[in-house]
Amino acid sequence: MLKIIDKIIKEHVFEDLESTNKDSLFKTLSEKIAVISSPSADAIFDAFKKREKEYTTNIGNGVAVPHGRIQGYGKTDIFVGFLKEEINYDSDSDDQTPVKLVFAILSDLENPQDYLLNLSQIFFLVNQKEILDKVMETKNFEELQKVLDAFKKLDEKFExxxxxxxxxxxxxxxxxxxxxxxxxxxxxxxxxxxxxxxxxxxxxxxxxxxxxxxxxxxxxxxESKGEALAKIDNYKCSACNVAIPKMTVNEVRRQNQIIMCFHCGRILFTTD
Ligand SMILES: [Zn+2]
The missing domain is CATH 1.10.287 (Helix Hairpins)
Known part of the structure; x- marks a missing residue:
């Protein structure tokens, strides 16, 4: 279960954030969080900056996940920021993917496990492309909540x-x-x-x-073949090159069950 969905509450969602770069975004975000939280805006800003120095938190597709740990914070919170205009998040790196949405995490310095769990769940969420596409179309808490609730239901079903x-x-x-x-x-x-x-x-x-x-x-x-997945390319198994019957390809497309290549035994998938 994705616990993070329940952590995204109205007070933690900031709309129309105005910023021109990463620093001004962190500053605006820190100030907004400080209003509803105990650490000072400066302490929050410093925590974000400290983590950012390790490596960019721009995870692509318009999403950044700034996060920081603060002594004595005592819990893990998730904040969402909708940017009014997308910004160039990494002006100093090769990655120039602009950022439009942030999921920020604050947690206690003494509880790295909890913060990693929350972070990995956000990664998980934004890596589901069809969910992310819908999330990126939202602009406020109500719209976001609708998408996430639908995802939650889907998440509970085996498919x-x-x-x-x-x-x-x-x-x-x-x-x-x-x-x-x-x-x-x-x-x-x-x-x-x-x-x-x-x-x-x-x-x-x-x-x-x-x-x-x-x-x-x-x-x-x-273990036995090195690679376990094989994409179907032009009605052929891309791993062993055997022709896959059209009926089987359609079955794989329908994705009602996991189907293996009858020749090499790898799990077949399609991207179309
Ligand atoms: Zn094969």
Whole structure:
């Protein structure tokens, strides 16, 4: 279950945030949070900045997840900010994806687990493209709540469709983790350890979503074949190149069940 959905309450949602860059966004956000929360705006701003220095919290698709931990905060809160105009969030990096929406997290310095759990659930939410598309169309709490409530209902239902998406997402998380591990091992200051932890927690969240029998099956195939998923490209299995009958392709598209390539045994998926 995505606990974060229940944490998004009206008082924590800020509409029409005016800012021109990351710093002014953090400043506006910190001031708004300070009105309804105990830390000062400066303390909140500093916490956001400190985490941001490790690595950008721009996670793409117009979404940023600034987060910080404050001594004595005592809980984990999620705040949502709708920006009036999209901003260039990372003017100093290669990633120039503009940001239009922020999910900000504040938590206690002494409770990193809780903050990682919340963060990974946000990652999870915004990585479901069809949900994100709808979320990005919302402009206020009421609209956002409608989308998230619908997602919550969907989230509770088992569907082969979602299971395959989770498997694809699991592979993506694994790639990220490997990349950061490589980075850590070749960089003395190990700046990316925190980000690595975040990705690992995210992977745990995905794993908790995958049906146990689906996961077992996935692991078994991966162990014997290296790759467990195969995309259908032009009516062929992209892994073993065997032609897939049209009827089977349609079944895979319908996503009512998980279907494996009759030749190589990998789990088939389509992106169209
Ligand atoms: Zn195959």
């Amino acid at each position: 082969a469709e979602k299971q395959i998406k989770f498997l694809i997402e699991l592979e993506r998380a694994d790639i990220q983790i490997k990349a950061y591990e490589l980075y850590s091992s070749t960089h003395a200051q190990q700046k990316s350890d925190l980000v690595l932890e975040e990705y690992k927690k995210y992977k745990d969240t995905i794993l908790s979503k995958i049906d146990i029998s689906v996961l077992e099956n996935y692991k078994r195939i991966k």
